[in-house]
Amino acid sequence: MTTTHHADQTGAEPVDVLDPHLTRFDIVKEGLRRDDIEIVTYESQFHGQNSKAEKRVVRNISLLFVIAGIAGLAFLVFYIVWPWEWELGHTLSDYYTPILGITLGISLLSLGFGILAWAKKLLPHELSIQQRHGEPSSDEDRLITGQTMMFVADELGVQRRPLLKGAIGLGLAPLGLAAAAPLVGGLIENPHKGEHPMMYTTGFHPSNNGGKPVRLIRDDGTPIRPDDVSAGGQMTVYPGIPHGTTNQHADSPTLLIHLRADDAAETRKNAEEDKNGRNVGSMWGNYVAYSKICTHAGCPASLYEQQTNRLLCPCHQSQFLITDNAQPVFGPATRRLPMLPLTVDEEGFFVAASDFKDTVGPDFWERP
Amino acid sequence: MKSRKNDLADAPVKFAKGVDDRFQAATPLRALLNKVFPDHWSFLLGEIALFSFIVLLLSGVFLTLFFDPSMKEVAYDGEYLGLRGTMMSAAYESSLHLSFEVRGGLFMRQMHHWAALLFMASIIVHMARVFFTGAFRKPREINWVIGVLLFLLGFFAGFTGYSLPDDGLSGTGLRIASAIMLALPVVGTWISAAVFGGEFPGELIIGRFYIAHVLLIPGILLALISVHLGIVFKQKHTQWPGPMRTNTNVVGERMFPRYAMKQGGFFMAVFGVIALMAGMFQINPIWLFGPYRASEVSSASQPDFYVMFMDGLVRLMPNWQIYIPIGNGYSLPPMFWPAVVGLGALFTLPMAYPWLEARKLKDNRTHNLLERPRDNPERVGIGMMALTFFIVATISGSNDVIADKFHISLNAMTWAGRIGLLILPPLAYYISVRICLGLQQHDRQVLAHGVETGIIKRLPNGAFVEVHQPLGPVDDHGHPIPLEYAGWVVPKKMNRLGALAPAVKGFFFPVEKPADVPVSPAPIGSEKREEIKSGR
Ligand code: HEM
Numbered sequence: 041m042t043t044t045h046h047a048d049q050t051g052a053e054p055v056d057v058l059d060p061h062l063t064r065f066d067i068v069k070e071g072l073r074r075d076d077i078e079i080v081t082y083e084s085q086f087h088g089q090n091s092k093a094e095k096r097v098v099r100n101i102s103l104l105f106v107i108a109g110i111a112g113l114a115f116l117v118f119y120i121v122w123p124w125e126w127e128l129g130h131t132l133s134d135y136y137t138p139i140l141g142i143t144l145g146i147s148l149l150s151l152g153f154g155i156l157a158w159a160k161k162l163l164p165h166e167l168s169i170q171q172r173h174g175e176p177s178s179d180e181d182r183l184i185t186g187q188t189m190m191f192v193a194d195e196l197g198v199q200r201r202p203l204l205k206g207a208i209g210l211g212l213a214p215l216g217l218a219a220a221a222p223l224v225g226g227l228i229e230n231p232h233k234g235e236h237p238m239m240y241t242t243g244f245h246p247s248n249n250g251g252k253p254v255r256l257i258r259d260d261g262t263p264i265r266p267d268d269v270s271a272g273g274q275m276t277v278y279p280g281i282p283h284g285t286t287n288q289h290a291d292s293p294t295l296l297i298h299l300r301a302d303d304a305a306e307t308r309k310n311a312e313e314d315k316n317g318r319n320v321g322s323m324w325g326n327y328v329a330y331s332k333i334c335t336h337a338g339c340p341a342s343l344y345e346q347q348t349n350r351l352l353c354p355c356h357q358s359q360f361l362i363t364d365n366a367q368p369v370f371g372p373a374t375r376r377l378p379m380l381p382l383t384v385d386e387e388g389f390f391v392a393a394s395d396f397k398d399t400v401g402p403d404f405w406e407r408p
Numbered sequence: 409m410k411s412r413k414n415d416l417a418d419a420p421v422k423f424a425k426g427v428d429d430r431f432q433a434a435t436p437l438r439a440l441l442n443k444v445f446p447d448h449w450s451f452l453l454g455e456i457a458l459f460s461f462i463v464l465l466l467s468g469v470f471l472t473l474f475f476d477p478s479m480k481e482v483a484y485d486g487e488y489l490g491l492r493g494t495m496m497s498a499a500y501e502s503s504l505h506l507s508f509e510v511r512g513g514l515f516m517r518q519m520h521h522w523a524a525l526l527f528m529a530s531i532i533v534h535m536a537r538v539f540f541t542g543a544f545r546k547p548r549e550i551n552w553v554i555g556v557l558l559f560l561l562g563f564f565a566g567f568t569g570y571s572l573p574d575d576g577l578s579g580t581g582l583r584i585a586s587a588i589m590l591a592l593p594v595v596g597t598w599i600s601a602a603v604f605g606g607e608f609p610g611e612l613i614i615g616r617f618y619i620a621h622v623l624l625i626p627g628i629l630l631a632l633i634s635v636h637l638g639i640v641f642k643q644k645h646t647q648w649p650g651p652m653r654t655n656t657n658v659v660g661e662r663m664f665p666r667y668a669m670k671q672g673g674f675f676m677a678v679f680g681v682i683a684l685m686a687g688m689f690q691i692n693p694i695w696l697f698g699p700y701r702a703s704e705v706s707s708a709s710q711p712d713f714y715v716m717f718m719d720g721l722v723r724l725m726p727n728w729q730i731y732i733p734i735g736n737g738y739s740l741p742p743m744f745w746p747a748v749v750g751l752g753a754l755f756t757l758p759m760a761y762p763w764l765e766a767r768k769l770k771d772n773r774t775h776n777l778l779e780r781p782r783d784n785p786e787r788v789g790i791g792m793m794a795l796t797f798f799i800v801a802t803i804s805g806s807n808d809v810i811a812d813k814f815h816i817s818l819n820a821m822t823w824a825g826r827i828g829l830l831i832l833p834p835l836a837y838y839i840s841v842r843i844c845l846g847l848q849q850h851d852r853q854v855l856a857h858g859v860e861t862g863i864i865k866r867l868p869n870g871a872f873v874e875v876h877q878p879l880g881p882v883d884d885h886g887h888p889i890p891l892e893y894a895g896w897v898v899p900k901k902m903n904r905l906g907a908l909a910p911a912v913k914g915f916f917f918p919v920e921k922p923a924d925v926p927v928s929p930a931p932i933g934s935e936k937r938e939e940i941k942s943g944r
């Protein structure tokens with residue numbers, strides 16, 4: 041590229057940059073001309089050099105930089121000496137994080153504002169115009185590039201050699217699949233495998249307990265007698281199997297409720313009148329147990345409202361009516377909370393007579 | 409002695425020559441130093457996102473030095489007495505360790521989280537700026553699409569990060585994510601089983617999210633951000649219409665030194681604000697939520713704000729379930745609509761918008777000048793409609809908190825949200841279109857009649873009229889000759905015409921002072937400009 045003949049639309053005349061009489065700014069302007077930039081205004085923000093106003097601005101900016109330095113130093117000192125280890129109660133260490141934030145924040149903000157002020161207040165104001173040159177390539181160039189690409193295709197000659205085409209399609213395609221297979225294949229897990237597929241089985245299934253009914257236990261692993269829950273009260277229970285209270289059995293947490301006599305009667309009546317009849321006989325006395333896992337998205341539906349006998353899920357506010365088969369009565373949930381069939385074993389502890397009869401947890405496509 | 413001194417002074421020159429011999433750097437470097445950038449405060453919004461991303465990278469790397477992405481059960485015996493003896497995952501334990509036993513660890517965690525919120529907030533505002541000013545039009549459609557992808561990736565970056573500490577809130581979020589996967593027709597259970605490595609929650613998900621969060625997503629984000637900025641650089645920034653500005657030039661200041669300095673200063677300021685927030689405002693105090701347990705959730709469990717619209721849509725969705733009575737029967741849960749269809753539409757419709765609008769307006773031209781929102785009422789209407797939808801959904805995402813704070817019935821809040829979601833967006837459309845048209849009309853009025861001066865004149869016949877200051881030349885009767893609208897601010901107050909000093913003159917006064925704003929772009933070269941002689 042011969043630079044002196046560089047196309048420019050600024051109207052400025054080219055100058056000889058080797059001319060010793062040129063100032064540095066003249067040379068800068070010549071560079072701008074070559075980049076198609078016209079500098080329209082360029083003026084100092086101050087009248088005369090070293091004016092009072094300029095000195096004041098310089099002082100302020102320097103002050104900002106000094107503040108940045110002092111705050112940075114303070115950050116360092118506090119970082120090292122301030123007591124930072126957590127202690128019980130209201131102690132000095134509570135202020136450790138705020139002090140770090142305030143000192144570092146002040147330091148960075150002062151530095152930032154200092155630089156901004158320097159750029160905005162000290163540097164000359166300028167207004168430059170640059171041409172965009174956003175024109176597309178010429179038609180000729182487009183044609184040439186297009187033809188070149190076609191020529192590449194010609195050279196490969198796939199069009200002319202159908203056998204090669206077929207061989208690529210049929211012969212090499214499996215290689216692509218082969219490359220994808222180990223990446224994807226290892227991830228695939230069959231959700232329906234086994235005798236007791238995970239989607240339909242919880243920790244209360246007797247198969248987890250050598251075929252015997254599973255006990256209901258508390259958080260601490262102790263079994264529960266009917267007397268342990270007073271009328272109107274409720275308790276979160278888990279399957280009495282190894283790891284039954286952990287997230288390994290995330291579908292199993294269940295709410296055991298001791299209903300008042302009249303509510304219990306209504307609940308039993310509703311279970312019997314229900315047309316699918318699945319909940320018949322699942323209550324034990326005035327006790328009823330529902331899965332705690334919301335049928336909407338799986339949060340624990342754990343807020344029990346005694347007056348209305350509703351169970352509220354805090355995630356999206358689905359509400360289930362305890363006395364009517366845990367029917368959803370408000371919110372986005374569509375399905376009842378499954379009921380756990382209850383009974384009491386020979387030692388007087390609650391056990392699950394069987395697993396839940398309905399699928400626990402959020403809905404999915406192939407749920408029967 | 410003398411020659412040695414000379415040698416030293418020559419060293420940089422020699423070095424520069426050496427570099428240019430090898431890399432031919434001088435010409436491109438000159439072009440870079442000279443590149444002109446237009447200036448407007450709204451162009452800084454994208455920068456905030458970029459700077460927060462840098463803070464995220466820095467603070468995130470620190471966190472990885474301590475975080476343990478394992479779901480192995482351990483008993484806590486750290487400093488925090490409230491949880492001593494509790495069984496928890498190693499991930500949660502290491503997050504507690506970061507918060508209590510690493511010097512400055514809590515500060516870094518909070519810095520990371522605040523930077524994430526700022527990142528998402530600035531992306532949203534930046535997108536709104538680009539949308540309402542028409543900056544997405546040809547030739548910048550691809551960059552708009554990349555922007556939408558950045559939002560999407562930021563969403564997943566935030567969600568995976570939020571899940572890592574494995575506290576009560578992150579587990580609840582994961583549970584809902586699994587339910588969303590289950591809601592996919594046909595493949596739902598398979599997808600969920602593949603992601604979680606079996607039944608929810610399994611023991612793999614934190615490790616998988618970890619690699620996605622610290623490597624895959626940031627890597628893609630970094631690549632996309634680079635392409636995004638590269639395209640901005642190549643296509644040059646858009647500018648507002650105004651004096652001397654045309655579709656084929658850029659009016660502003662050169663990149664070095666002033667523009668670059670302002671960027672540097674601004675980065676420090678954004679970093680400083682994040683540091684202040686990280687120190688002073690607690691965020692995600694995971695020790696209060698406890699480890700995730702499938703049986704426990706606190707009420708008022710909120711996701712981060714940029715996920716809240718999803719939560720709101722899920723809450724508002726009525727319980728409509730589609731049963732397909734074939735074979736054993738299949739079902740499409742209500743979750744499918746807001747979470748799968750809704751999220752899908754949310755990301756694909758905006759991506760297609762530039763082409764939809766161009767097609768509707770039959771506009772295939774290149775646009776380097778921005779459009780004032782009022783000049784395209786329909787676009788503003790659509791944008792406001794989308795924004796209103798987003799806001800109603802977001803508010804509904806915390807409707808239980810609002811109901812609790814203001815003692816409103818929760819069910820009433822849900823119904824208000826359902827109705828609001830249907831009624832308010834069209835209303836927003838209508839109102840904003842009317843406002844745009846009104847503003848347009850007022851611009852034309854001022855151009856035709858001049859600026860209201862506030863001076864009331866009484867005519868001989870007793871009538872009162874207001875004196876107008878014409879903006880341009882007048883005809884023989886002293887009536888202003890109507891001016892053409894130039895797509896730019898029409899001065900409407902006397903102090904904008906230089907009759908009064910600008911009201912506030914502060915730190916950030918505009919680059920172009922109000923008095924300089926003519927009504928229409930002056931043709932280049934029409935006024936005599938002073939020859940510039942020296943650099944100072
Ligand atoms: C756009 C990018 C990113 C976003 C939006 C984001 C967001 C988040 C969020 C919201 C959290 C939860 C924070 C908390 O504990 O309160 C988090 C945690 C975390 N992030 Fe990021 N992040 C991003 C990039 C990164 C990068 C690049 C790294 C590392 C290279 C990283 C490493 C981590 C780690 C290790 C944690 C867990 C720390 C803990 O909570 O104890 N992040 N992230």
Ligand code: FES
Pocket residue numbers: 334335336337338339341353354355356357358371372373
């Ligand atoms: S998870 Fe219970 S309402 Fe959504």
